[in-house]
Amino acid sequence: MARRYGGKYSPQDGGPPPQGYPGVAPGRALPMGAPPPHPLARRTGWLLVAAIPFLGQAFGGGPEALVRGIGAFALIGGGVWLLREGLRAEAAWMARKVARRPAIPRKIFGSVVFGAGLALGAQAPEMGLAGAIVVGAVGAALSLAAFGPDPMKDKGMEGIDGFQQDRVARAVAEGEKHLTEMRDAIRRAQDPLLSARVERFAATAQDLFRAVEEDPGDLASARRYMGVYLMGARDATVKFADLWTATRDAKARSDYEALLTDLEGNFTARTQSLIAGGREGLEIEIDVLRDRLAREGVVTPKLPDPTKEPSAGQ
Template sequence: MSDMTERHRTGRTAGGIGPLETGLAVLTLAAFPVLLLLFQGSATSVFTAVLELVLFLAALRLIRRGQILKIAYDKAETARAPRLPRKVIGALLIGVMVMILAGHHFVGLLVPFGFGVLATALTLAAFGADPLRDKGLDDTLPEPLATARRPRPDVQAALDRIDATLDGMVCEIAALGDAQLTRHTEALKSAVMGLIRALGEDPDGMERLHRPVVKFVKLLRRENDDLLAAWNTDHRERARRRYLTRITALGQTFEEFARKSGRKAGRDAFELEADLLWNRKPLHRAA
């Protein structure tokens, strides 16, 4: 009985997320005229139709995932706002789609642009926007007090601990003065943290990643220790080659597992790549 009450309160059903599925289905039917472009005969029309369908499918994926995260955000007493505003991006893609479609019927750009803005606004009105602020968190408090007020695991604190641990290992390798080793270790750390941030933006994601992250850190710690132990011996070059080979394989294995975990959690390839791009932006900007 309580389960049925919860499903009614959140709009969820056993097979989907209730009203959202209906809204997306209506939106899909409204976009049916795009298919007619495939049968107009010209190469331009076919290309436009394919582009429109790609934009439309990407928008539907983003809106659906954004609404799932919004439901989890509303249910939680404390939660962080999603790093990637999926529903806003989905609405913008639909606006671009409508603008391109309208561009085939008007000479100027003003009217198609107006239609695109209207389509974006209507999409946001229908599905809502993403949460923009953290809920129930007070980052101005000292960490022990802030943590005491959080009934669920502090995802950001966990990410910061992982980041600090990997930073320490990168510094160990950088202290050896080998530029190539430093670059490879920094690249490994950046790639792994990008995946962890993209897949662990909510407590459930961090719980799924807990064991593989702990295993990854232990294996990297062992590789660092082996390299440091052999650095001032006659086996330095062999240990160096072994280290590069091992950390490359370690990074590839972790990425394969992380991507598989994301697919099991309902994340498609497009969404994951978008999250990775978003989470790596600050790093590239700093570089």
């Protein structure tokens, strides 16, 4: 019996997802560069399924019942969409060490719209307007309790200049746009191996994005990578996809993969350089603080080096 090949480096087998991503079962593949799914994202579909009876009530009861049934289903569908988008934004917020709160509280708005749909669908002569409002309020409250509110504060941005953070956000958005265009271009080649190769490079580039987000002062040294170099990679991907679709030139494919390898190595080196620079800056701050304390007559204890093994007599 034929068996599909899979392994650590096979693009069909993504391996276990990174630790700390909630809602991803162990061993389940997670697309490179994609935000982790929210553990409650799948539950939103059941809300839409539960609203199907409103469509059944819309037919056979006259124009008023038609408008009420279809309107209720449409409002509930809109609420479910807002809840799903809010969960996706919260998952991205949870996955990053440094993140701004969502600009729009989609989960809260989604719960309100969901409650409005329930109120419209429940409005019947025997229940009255007051009863429908109660049903809608209870539905909105239960939805908010089930899915929780949106993140209401920024994370990891204490002491960070807001203007500098905005510059980083614009640079990251520009880089993400180039990566999306690379994915769209290579998809035309209709080759899963090439798509997986581009995704791996995109994940490397996004590691650089995260490093700059955590330390906005590194933007000056990384801006070329997030703008000019990614723009060049996008243009090369577009030209390669057109050539590969027309000719299936193996030499062009080899050159393109070598280009991605070189870019990946450079992006990785730049990310490691930024991390090392941050560690060096921390050591300088510690030394300066110790010198100031020493001048004030305060003696600071010498911390042990965690990289050295303690001696037998200690």
